[in-house]
Amino acid sequence: MRYFLEVAYDGTRFHGWQVQPNALSVQEVLNDCLRKVFRLPDVETIGSGRTDTGVHATQQWVHVDLPAVFAPEEIQYKLNRILPPDIAVGQVFPVGPEAHTRFDAVSRTYEYRITLEKNPFLVRHTYYLSRIPDVAQMNKAAQVLLEQEDFTTFSKVKGDTQHYRCTITYASWRQEGHLLIFTIQANRFLRGMVRLVVGTLLDVGKGKLTVPGFREAVERQNRALASGAAPAEGLFLHRVEYPPGYFDQQRLLFEAALAER
Incomplete structure (x- = not known):
C-alpha cells in the first residue's frame, strides 16, 4: 500500500536529498530506517523534488510502498523513533497506487x-x-x-x-x-x-x-x-502543494485498492 510522508530535514551534513555513491544523503538514511522498521529487504522512495548538498527542507513529500496497511500515526511514530535528530517525519497520508509525489505536485x-x-x-x-x-x-x-x-x-x-x-x-x-x-x-x-x-x-x-x-x-x-x-x-x-482536495481523493483510492485485495 502506498503512503505519502512529509519529511523535514537539516541538510547540513548531507550531500543532498538523492541517494548517490560514496556520499551520505537524506534519502539513504530514510530508506535505511524504512527497511529496519518494516523489515523490508529493499525499499524505493520517491521525493517531490531534489535538494543539493547542504540545502534544507521544511516540507519534502516522499512516497513509499509498504507491504501491509498501517495507521499513519504508527508510521510516523516508528520512523521518528529511529531517524537521526536532523530528519523528521510529519504528516502521513494513505494514497492510491498511482499517486506520485513528484508528478502530482502543482x-x-x-x-x-x-x-x-x-x-x-x-x-x-x-x-x-x-x-x-x-x-x-x-x-x-x-x-x-x-x-x-x-x-x-x-x-x-x-x-x-x-x-x-x-x-x-x-x-x-x-x-x-x-x-x-x-x-x-x-x-x-x-x-x-x-x-x-x-x-x-x-x-x-x-x-x-x-x-x-x-x-x-x-x-x-x-x-x-x-x-x-x-x-x-x-x-x-x-512547501510542496498538490491540487485542491488531493489527499481526500487519494484516501478514497487507497480504500478502493484495499477493498480489492
Whole structure:
C-alpha cells in the first residue's frame, strides 16, 4: 500500500536529498530506517523534488510502498523513533497506487534566508551579510522573473534537463527583524536555479547589477550572465502543494485498492 510522508530535514551534513555513491544523503538514511522498521529487504522512495548538498527542507513529500496497511500515526511514530535528530517525519497520508509525489505536485516554494546580524546559532541555516542590500531594487528585479518563461540563465551548465521553461508565480523579498527572506514559487525549478537567482538578485541589491541589467541577463538566456550561486545553508525547500482536495481523493483510492485485495 502506498503512503505519502512529509519529511523535514537539516541538510547540513548531507550531500543532498538523492541517494548517490560514496556520499551520505537524506534519502539513504530514510530508506535505511524504512527497511529496519518494516523489515523490508529493499525499499524505493520517491521525493517531490531534489535538494543539493547542504540545502534544507521544511516540507519534502516522499512516497513509499509498504507491504501491509498501517495507521499513519504508527508510521510516523516508528520512523521518528529511529531517524537521526536532523530528519523528521510529519504528516502521513494513505494514497492510491498511482499517486506520485513528484508528478502530482502543482507547485513548489523555496525560501532563502539571510541574517543581517552575526549570530552563531543561525550559522547553519542562514547566509550572513554584514550590510543590508537594497531590498526595493531586489524586489523590482524579482518581478522580472514573473514575466519570463525560459530560465536557461539560471541553469547548471552540466545539467540533464530537457528544457528550461518554468512558470514562476511568486518572487519577493521581505525583512523580519534581522532576517531577510526571499520566497519564490513555481511549478518546477531547474537544478541549482534558486541559488543562482538569489546570487544574481543580491548583486542587484549591492549595486553591482541594475534592474535592466538583470532583465537582460534573463532574456538573453546565457548562463554566463548569472552571478555566483548563493551559499547552500540559507536555502530551504519550504512547501510542496498538490491540487485542491488531493489527499481526500487519494484516501478514497487507497480504500478502493484495499477493498480489492
